[in-house]
Amino acid sequence: MPAVPAPTDRSADQSHGSPDQSHGSPSPQYGIPDLLTATAARCPEHPVLRLDEEVLGYAELDARSTRAAHWLTALGVVPGDRVAVLLPNVPEFAVLYYGILRAGAVVVPMNPLLKAREIEHCLADAEAALLLAWHAGAEQAVEGARRTRTRLVPVEPADLAAALARQPAGPPENGGRGGEDTAVILYTSGTTGAPKGAELTHRNIVCNIRAGVQVLGLVEGDVIFGGLPLFHSFGQVLGLNCAVSVGACLTLVPRFDPLGALSVIQRDRVSVFLGVPTMYTLMLAHPQRAGHDVSSLRVCLGGGASMPPEVLRGFETDFDCVVLEGYGLSESSPLACANRGDRERIAGTVGIPIEGVRMRIVDESGKEVPDGTVGEVVIRGHNVMKGYWRRPDTTARTVRDGWLHTGDLGTRDERGDFRIVDRRKDVIIRGGFNVYPREVEDVLYEHPAVAEATVVGVPHPTHGQEVAAAVVLREGTSATPEEIRGFVRERVAPHKYPRLVWTVDALPKGPTGKILKREVVVPEEEAGRLGN
Structure with a gap:
């Protein structure tokens, strides 16, 4: 398997460095x-953008x-x-x-x-x-x-x-x-209210570009897959801006579909792929995958949601490339943490903080918890947004003492690697026990007939909430809800397995391909079983 070029000029212990160090990042006045x-x-004639036959x-x-x-x-x-x-x-x-x-x-x-x-x-x-x-x-x-x-x-x-x-x-x-001036206002998805505008400065983004280039080992002449929307921070900063910073080419894909993506990788000799887990899942499972030459791929970065370990391992094997998982959000410009190609990677983790950034796992009082304990992920460093546009009260609640409170739950292990467990708001409390949907979803993806899955909590008259799973089956396979339920039941604690399971043709997704749990609808026949 090809190795990712080793990043350079990275501190040995980023997770415990000074929160305000830029470690040689560009001048604050650099736009x-x-x-x-x-x-x-430096390279005026090199291609920077491609859209089919149009090259700029x-x-x-x-x-x-x-x-x-x-x-x-x-x-x-x-x-x-x-x-x-x-x-x-x-x-x-x-x-x-x-x-x-x-x-x-x-x-x-x-x-x-x-x-x-x-x-x-x-x-x-x-x-x-x-x-x-x-x-x-x-x-x-x-x-x-x-x-x-x-x-x-x-x-x-x-x-x-x-x-x-x-x-x-x-x-x-x-x-x-200047570097501290606002460059971009990114409106969040608004899952907890009306969309808010996260203000990112020139310095926020330039420092994040530098970190992205290091993580991916980007070099002049690389070809980056541009299937993530440019209005989104992932595609805009780590796709467009990272490409421009090194002299790479971003090959644009206005609308993602797995067969089209495979064709673009082959046609343009794509070396770097950026995508959300759904993209990897669909390409890996596509029946025409073997008919495409994807040997140009060197490194991939997954973000936006946690990637099932089965998908990550399968993609690395089948596509013969390195898949790194990263973590971040619009409010962190977006990259905060990522695996590295030059250190051991553990499936399911998102690696260590980027240079100049600190991350902690804290309890509800803001106190750091021991390694291995679930708590809220907080971030501090050059990537933390300036604030929410004209919302000082919301900003003050989200960024406290310089720490960005993400609302995401995670753990850190003894090696310093972070693992994102789930969104705080997505945690299911069944009979007083916490159930993390991510854990159950990972098991669902191990089932040979499951192509996609999402786990949500639904109200229950006795237990408070019940665990429910919507599943998309792989083409050419079959499995009943009872079979899938039994498969998970054998692999998790009794309070975790989904009592409600149903199959659908497709799951609701946002513009980046991220599964939208809030739009998952429980079928009436399944909902009728809740009181039983």
Whole structure:
């Protein structure tokens, strides 16, 4: 199995270093667009973005984004303005992303699948000066902008290219922003209320880029799979920005499907794959997998949710590459912790904190707990967000004494490796006993007929909550709910196995492919068994 190039300049004990050290990270005044300028000067003709047959080089992206800054200024954008971007994974996203930053403004990336009321909320909350929306299917954007009286500019490739061609080529005046200035506002998924905007500074992101490059061992000429949405922190920071920082190429995939992903890996000789567990699961199980040449893959990074150990091991074996698991969230820019290719990896763990970042496991009072004990994951370092946009009270509750309280439950072992057990809100309390869905899901994935699974808690008149599992079967296999229930029952404690099991054609997923537990619906026939 190929090894990941060893990261360099990493402290020996990151989990216990000073929380405020940057360990040689770029100057606080160093901005995100400077990465593009430096790489374009070093390798101007190298490809930076590819979308099928369309290829954009570094010099061209640098020039277009500079002209985009002038274009935005002509539209009335001033430094500090928030500019919303509602685009799929297309080259124009990168042109406008760096253009907005070069104009000194703040990027507010949004999911192009949002409905009008969701767009309205983000635009109003950010007080966006402008909305740049993809021209195709823009009805929801038009309505959301109308409700907030936000100026909307449709983005159509030919029209944008013509508009940029009329702009000056030189760098814009007074567009530069300092490292502590806000660069991006990322709206969280809002599972516990209305979406909140996490403010990330230029320094937050530049330091996270540096850490991502080290973890992945990225080098000039790498080809990175760009199937994660660019409006999301994972795809934006660890995909687009990490590629730009080293001279790699990001091959864009506007909509993920496993067969298409295998074809792109083969066609473009992808060497680095970034994805959520669902992507790995679907590619690994695809019946046409063997017909594709995936030998170019060197290293993969999984995030967004915990990857079942069976999937991780199967992918490494079948694709002959290294799969690293990482952990983070929008509020941590996003990477906080990751496995390393140059140290022993234990399936199910997310490794050690990135350089310059500390992590702890604490109890409800904030006191650090002994190794092996479940508690809340807290993070401190250069990756912790500036705060939630104009929500000082929420920020104060989330970031306490410099520590970001994630709401995730985890453990740390004697080696310093962290394991994410579950979201605090997802823990099932059955008859007074805690049941962590992740543990039960890992067992479900061991069943040969199970392709995907999710475990949720449902109200129960006696036990408080009951354990329930929705399962997708592998193509060409069969298994009854009773068989699956019995399989798990033999492998976990009596209070943990799911009394309710049902099969579905597909599980509800978010834009990154992450399974949405909150949208899992218990069938009536299963719900009727709860009182029995």
